Amino acid sequence: MSAVLPSSTGTTGSAWRELHEAATIPYKKGGSFAWHFARGKLGRDPVFRGLLERGLIGAEHRRVVDIGCGQGLFASLLASMSQMQAQGRWPASWKPTPAAADYTGIELMPKDVARAEASIGHLQPTPKLVCADMCSAALPDCDLVVILDVLHYVNIEAQDSVLQRVRDALQRGGNPNARLLLRVGDASSKRGFAISQWVDRTVTRIRGHKVSPTWGRPLADWIAVLQRLGFSVQSIPMSEGTPFANVLLVADLEPSA
Known part of the structure; x- marks a missing residue:
């Protein structure tokens, strides 16, 4: 599929409102x-x-794995972004995203997977939705892995294992721009981390799921484990407008990893 150049018209605010509605x-x-x-x-x-x-999602990130995908909201957002670009309404200041993402979502909770299938099962290309434990689910070769706020549900050893398997899946994919987008809570920010954990448990109950123990780490420890696995890491605060201590780690696989 040929690339679609971004439009020079429209504001990012109006574009985001359109994406929110469409997704x-x-x-x-x-x-x-x-x-x-x-x-x-x-x-x-x-x-x-x-x-x-x-600009953290590039057109080159076509094969996407979303770990802890919930009801597949990221898949719907990717499809809506693709449609907006095809229609020439993409803001010039936004980097183009995949024209037709090959999406695999992995989610432990059957209720969430059922909601995802009922809501976005019709999208094209058809999202692959897998009800499985991230600690054991097969990870396909990929260009981009997204893990938002889920690794703390498993212990430190299991976290390290998931991250190593993510590294391996990105490495097999062979994309020189392979990337992991990982949002975590910074346990060294005690107040913000405690608030985020309380809200997380509350939302888990509202979604009809059992509340499980959680394992956090200070930001420096998250960065260190990713670097040991061969990633270069950029940390971006990602709690704007909230009282949380969330940080987005942009981890790019080093060529020699």
């Missing part, structure tokens, strides 16, 4: 909870717009 409409198919959750998550969580405005 959340499919969730009406999944029921009232799925729709309201999608609208709230995409509208209030700064990470999604932050990925766009910082």
